[in-house]
Amino acid sequence: MEKRQNYSQKREAIYRAICSSACHPSAEWLLTTLKRDYPDLSLGTVYRNIARFKEQGAVVAVAVVNGQERIDANVEPHMHFICRGCGAVLDIEGELADDASLAQIEQRYGLKVESQNLLLYGMCAECRK
Amino acid sequence: MEKRQNYSQKREAIYRAICSSACHPSAEWLLTTLKRDYPDLSLGTVYRNIARFKEQGAVVAVAVVNGQERIDANVEPHMHFICRGCGAVLDIEGELADDASLAQIEQRYGLKVESQNLLLYGMCAECRK
DNA sequence: TCCAAAACAATAATAATTATTATTTTTATT
DNA sequence: AATAAAAATAATAATTATTATTGTTTTGGA
Numbered sequence: 654m655e656k657r658q659n660y661s662q663k664r665e666a667i668y669r670a671i672c673s674s675a676c677h678p679s680a681e682w683l684l685t686t687l688k689r690d691y692p693d694l695s696l697g698t699v700y701r702n703i704a705r706f707k708e709q710g711a712v713v714a715v716a717v718v719n720g721q722e723r724i725d726a727n728v729e730p731h732m733h734f735i736c737r738g739c740g741a742v743l744d745i746e747g748e749l750a751d752d753a754s755l756a757q758i759e760q761r762y763g764l765k766v767e768s769q770n771l772l773l774y775g776m777c778a779e780c781r782k
Numbered sequence: 783m784e785k786r787q788n789y790s791q792k793r794e795a796i797y798r799a800i801c802s803s804a805c806h807p808s809a810e811w812l813l814t815t816l817k818r819d820y821p822d823l824s825l826g827t828v829y830r831n832i833a834r835f836k837e838q839g840a841v842v843a844v845a846v847v848n849g850q851e852r853i854d855a856n857v858e859p860h861m862h863f864i865c866r867g868c869g870a871v872l873d874i875e876g877e878l879a880d881d882a883s884l885a886q887i888e889q890r891y892g893l894k895v896e897s898q899n900l901l902l903y904g905m906c907a908e909c910r911k
Numbered sequence: 912t913c914c915a916a917a918a919c920a921a922t923a924a925t926a927a928t929t930a931t932t933a934t935t936t937t938t939a940t941t
Numbered sequence: 942a943a944t945a946a947a948a949a950t951a952a953t954a955a956t957t958a959t960t961a962t963t964g965t966t967t968t969g970g971a
Contacts, residue, residue: 660937679927681927694950695952758876771878771900773879773887781894790917826960829958
């Protein structure tokens with residue numbers, strides 16, 4: 654029997670915030686953003702629910718920027734750009750390693766690839782000015 | 783005039799350890815490994831020198847595994863595999879995004895790409911058993 | 912050898928994250 | 942609707958990686 658999972662307003666709000674923000678939020682960002690609607694939301698709750706979403710595969714950590722983990726509700730493999738100036742994390746459309754290449758790597762190194770993450774680093778349009 | 787840079791046995795030992803280890807070490811690993819030969823080496827010194835190597839471009843941070851930053855003295859762009867089981871970081875030969883693709887991304891998003899890092903996640907040969 | 916700059920160890924301070932505990936919310940059942 | 946067990950939470954404490962500070966030692970030129 655699987656574990657029962659009760660409904661929680663806050664969990665839903667956290668997940669919605671992750672989905673509806675394009676910024677790939679950190680725990681801190683989620684807390685301050687959601688404080689407006691849920692004044693008694695605590696950071697522990699944000700971390701606990703992020704951990705749960707990760708376990709379920711509903712979100713994925715895409716990068717650590719300035720020591721803070723940034724997450725994405727778009728779990729389809731895609732690139733990210735990280736700005737050295739402002740720390741922004743942007744989605745980038747484009748190809749990743751294809752299945753054939755991954756299969757070749759798996760064979761060659763005897764390992765099993767479960768996911769991939771291509772990060773580009775540099776300066777975003779804003780910060781270049 | 784450029785900044786004077788005195789010689790330091792420990793700095794050299796730290797750099798050599800990074801170069802000669804295939805494990806993409808963390809600060810912690812470097813400390814414990816080098817303690818044998820330099821019993822009064824301190825963690826602060828390890829961090830300070832890693833920071834300097836990064837500024838100089840002599841090493842690059844390739845991943846954060848279990849909260850610890852892992853570094854590589856091979857600054858040529860190449861893939862890495864990260865084992866979900868044991869946290870190992872392995873070098874993987876293979877193509878990254880080529881200059882043409884990057885130029886296209888730069889144009890499309892108005893940004894400047896300075897480096898890239900492709901991470902594969904999964905289970906290494908050892909941990910699969 | 913003498914001196915100033917650089918590097919260091921030891922220690923304290925930060926900052927992100929995780930764990931604990933007592934309270935509140937949810938939900939199934941009466 | 943009332944009740945009680947399970948789950949979720951806030952508040953708080955504890956951990957852990959990293960950075961900053963300070964006083965001492967090392968380095969290398971004069």
